[in-house]
Amino acid sequence: MSLRPVSRFPAVLLALLPLALGSPVPGLAAPPGGAQRTETAVTGSSPITSVAESAVRVKVPLPASVGAHPEACDWLSYLRFRSVSGPADPAAADRILVAQPGVLEGAGAFDSVARNTVDLAARQGRHIEFWALDRRSNCLEDHTGVEAGLAAGDVHVAVDYYYRGRIAGGRKFAGYPTNDQVKWLQNIGLEQTVRDQYDLLGAELPGVAREKVLCGGHSLGGILTAFFAQWDFDGNPATTADAGYMRCGGYFALDTRIQRTLPGTDPGSQVPGVDLGPAFVRNALDWGLIPRTLSAPAVINSETMNLLAVAGLAARLDPAGESDLATSIPPGFNQDSTYRVLFSKDLATFAAGTPTVKDFRFTNAAALGGLLDDNSEPLAFLQASVGFFTGGRIADKSFPLPNDLVRTPGLEGLARLAGTERKAIPDEPRGPLYGWQDYDALKDVPKSADGTPFTTPAKEVTSIGELARSLSEHPLDFTEHFFPTKIVTDIALGSSPEITRDAVHLGGTTANPTITLLAGDGILAGDDTGTIFGQVVVAPGYQHLDVLTAAAVQNGGGPDPVSANLVEFAAR
Structure with a gap:
């Protein structure tokens, strides 16, 4: 859910990656702009009951030039979070934060930061809304199994739906679309993505003053926000009323920057053939030589992204x-x-293939922690700080990278890929049941081979229970199963007039106030912050995902600094 340099494809994919429905929501039954619109209340188990959530869909058909595509993909979707004591009409809110997700990320990933922000603002007498955008390609996802499993209170309902051909919700799983079945995604790139945001804001907030709208995002979302700010949407650079920066009163960056590339990135080396220009990339996508969605044989693909929701x-x-x-x-x-x-x-x-994960016993919480915690997940862009294992012997995990390698002088850059924390793994196959200590309940943390504890309370910020809820309770998923590769290739070709001919308002990224909220241990840790425009806040101990998932109350009793600073910024 990040953009970092890497030399080979598909290894680039790893470096780039970085629900019950209630009754319709009162308020806007149809958008003032005249487009078809639905808004459905979402009920869940969040302990923050002062925030109302709804799933909004607005029909904005794709142009015919995109090619044949499912009808469901002619709709734009987002999760709307607002105070239950606030106005139903978003135009009456004090501020509306509109967030673009990162790579392999869906609207559900913003659940915690959205709720924390809206709730904290309401307790200060301000009514903020948080809109978490879903990319158009997420229309291809099938959440039926997870929704049915949640309703039945049985995860095996989801497993049977996705893996055993069982019927759920009146449907049978059709499988994950293959590269040749998503050919239309080769036309969903940077231009379509920023235009989708522009059209959505036009349909949902016509006539609303720009000062009420703050635009931003997480990881890749910061780059998309930069292009949005610079984009000219009527094709006439001499007119500025239609420019992206004129739709936003400010920008917010969540472990990213509001700029067209991240520091240290060499876009031209990220995808083979990109240096041959837009025509080559366009033909390679058309021929299927470059996958139309970011995918690898293991770890990063539509099935494993869905498996995170099941876990x-x-x-x-x-x-x-x-x-x-x-x-x-x-x-x-x-x-x-x-x-x-x-x-x-x-x-x-x-190499030996043994012992395998099947030789160990985990609680469901420990299994999820093993997949995403910063002391076990080997890819930095997928890490959150959610606690630690308990119940059995723990060893240093030295694969795929040894713990000491990322600390070797001259190789510190490996922390960009593997993260900053020492990795740990259960070490008693066919032994005890491994459980999980939540972020605020650490009691017995074993030591790494270097003699230091694997973690401390200061390094843990996200609740495993809240992460589990965010992954499984939303109609718009936490993960993204079909990220269009063309968005990445367009950014890599950002200097080409053919790709970014309308990104002409170069001062747009500094035309409005900006707040940059960085994870202290995230993928940008250690970068020079002196060159960042606007206010910069660093959240100590946070990983890349923690800026989205951190608990409202941190160890020590203080509030989540990300949401607290977002509220303060919005108030200004």
Whole structure:
């Protein structure tokens, strides 16, 4: 859910990655702009009950030039978070924060930061709304199994739907669309993405003063916001009323920057052939030589992104129960390879293929923590700080990278890929049941081989329970299963007039006040902040995902600094 440099494809994919529905919501039954619109209340188990959530869909058809596509993809969607004591009409809110997600990220990823921000503002007498955007390509996702499992209180309903052909919600899973079945996504790039935001704001907030709208995003969302700010939407640079920066009163960046590339990025080296120009990339996408969605044989693909939702559902329903996902999901190359990469203690274990994750016993919470915690997940852009294992012997995890390697002088840049924290792994196969200590309940943390504890309360900021809820309770997913590769190639070709001919208002990124909220241990940790325009806040101990998922109350009793500073910024 980030953009960082890397030399080979598909290794670039790893570096780039970085629900029950209630009654219709009162307020805007149809958008003033005249487009078809639906808004449906979302009910869930969040402890923050002062915030109302709804799923909004607005019909904004794709142009015919995109090619044949599902009708569902002619709709734009977002999650709307607002105070239950605030106005139903967003035009009457004090501020509206509109957020673009990062790579492989959906609207549900903003759940915690949105709720924290809206709730804290309401307690200060201000009514802020937070709109978490979903990319148009997420129309291809099938959430039926997770929704049915949540309604039934049984994760096996979801497993049976996705893996055993069982019917749920009156549907049968059709499988994950293949590269040749999503050809239209080769035309969903930078221009369509920023125009979707422009059209959505025009349909939902006509006549609303720009000062009420703050635009921003997480990771890639900061780059998209920069292009949005610079874009000229009527094709006439001499007129500025239609410029993106004229739709926003300010910008917010969540572990990113409001600029067209991130520091240290060399876009031209990220995708093979990109240096040959837009025509080559366009033809390579058309021929299928470049995958139309970011995907790899294991770890990063539509199935594993959906598997995170299933794991979140299991931890949401029965956190202390023993996980059987590794054994109940039928064997397959993708999931077996993913488990082998994520749960191998060292190179010898990976090569031998034993012991496997199936040889260990985990609670559902521990299984989710093993997938996403910064002390176990090997990819920095997928890390959150959600606690630590308990219940058995723990060892240093030295695969795919040894713990000491990222600290070797001259190799510190590896922390961009692997993260800053030492990795740990259960070390008693066919032994005890490993459980999970939540971020605010650490009691017994073992020591790494260097003699220091793997973690401390100061390094833990996200609740495993809230992460599980965010992964499984939203009609718009936390993860993104079909990220269009063309968005990445367009950014890599950002200097080409053919790609960014309308990104002409170069002063747009500094035309409005900006706040940049960085994760203290995230993928941008250590970068020079002196060159960042506007206010900069660093959240100590936070990882890349923590700026979205952190608990409202932190260890020590203070508020989440990300949401607290967003409220302060919005008030100004």
